[in-house]
Amino acid sequence: MTLSSPLLLVAGLLVTAALVWAAVVLGRRRTRALAAAGVTMLGGRRASLGTGLTIAGVGVLAVAAAGPAAMVPVPRTAGTVILAMDVSSSMGADDVAPNRLAAAQRAARAFIEAQPDTVDIGVVTFEQGARTTARPDADHSVALKAVDRLKITGGTALGTAIRASLTAITGKQVPADPDGAIPDLGYWPSATIVMFTDGQNRGGQNRGGDIERAAETAQKAGVHIHTVGVGTTAGATVSVDGFRLHTALEEDVLTWIAETTGGAYHPASDAARLDGIADTIDLRVTVSDEPLPLAGGLIGLALALLTGGAALTVFRSGRVI
Incomplete structure (x- = not known):
């Protein structure tokens, strides 16, 4: 007392x-x-x-x-959440109305608005490269504005997205290591990455290489990755640089990333399922004395x-x- x-x-x-x-x-x-x-x-x-x-x-x-x-002791949701938003060309597909990116933006906004101010939220955008567009902050309006500014461009590099998200969480640059070494970032058990993507990986990576090392780095750091699959397995056709390309949701790689890091894969094949994502993603619950x-x-x-x-x-x- x-x-x-x-x-x-x-x-x-x-x-x-x-x-x-x-x-x-x-x-x-x-x-x-x-x-x-x-x-x-x-x-x-x-x-x-x-x-x-x-x-x-x-x-x-x-x-x-x-x-x-x-x-x-009072249990509460707390910690750091990075929303990794795929802005690659395939996110322009309209198999989820009005298109994949717009639907992901709406779901991301709903997710942000559902979080208490005990959660610091940041935003990372990725295509062939990745960058932090909003650092983790308890002021969620910063993350909301970053989500609203998203534009479609380039290919997709899932491993780069994971490393950029880990950089935003830890404040330490997490470079790609061609030798396969897993860097020691410390332990971040209160951090979570929520990745909105169709899983189309066109950055010259594959599950056995860069993506695997990136996911194992997150696992070693205690960071869970929840993957949200935006799109359908039937797919749709998009126009990229004058070419018509077919793009479909790749669930296998997204499921593997989530399971490897202790997160979960959340399929969202239509706008209605995306709107309910905030209720299906379980963040870390901490217990603090109040x-x-x-x-x-x-x-x-x-x-x-x-x-x-x-x-x-x-x-x-x-x-x-």
Whole structure:
């Protein structure tokens, strides 16, 4: 238990102790005086109980005045979330209305708005390269503006997206390592990456190479990756630099990334499923000790004691004082 004003507690307990001393001394004097006069005092126990309740009420008030609070464990969603948004050319496909990117933007906005201010949210955009467009911040309006500014361009490099997201989380540059070494970024168990993408990987990478090393880096750092598959397996055709290309959702690689890092794959083959993504992604729940004020309950107890003491006094003597 903690106290906001320990000095008030000390002063209140001194007053309570003084009242106890006065009640004992005066009670003994009254008893001796009545005995000397040959008078038997009736209702002595009731009188003592009334005095005891009143003094106890004063003591409890003294504790309440000190502002006591109990530290209780409170679970809450907290930590850092990076939204990795695919802005590659394939995200212009219209198999999810009005197109994949617009649907992902709407879902990302809903996700941001659903998070409490205990969660710092950042945004990373990726195509063949990747960059942080909003650093993790408790001010979610920054992330919302970054999502609204997204434009379609280039190919897709999932491994680069993961490394850029880890860089935003840790503040340390996470470069590609052609030798396959997994860098030590420390342990970030409260961080999560939510990747909105169709999984079309056209950055010269494959699951057995750069993507695998990037996912294992996230796993080693304790960062979960939730992948949101935007698109359909049937796919659609998009126009890129004058060419017509067929693009389809690649669920296998997105499922593998999520399972490798302890996250989950969330299929979103239509706009309705994307709109509900915020409710399906479980972020990290942390337990922190938070103060629970006790003054209100103690004041109620003190009033009950004082009322009981006053009632017994009135019942005994027919007057309050």
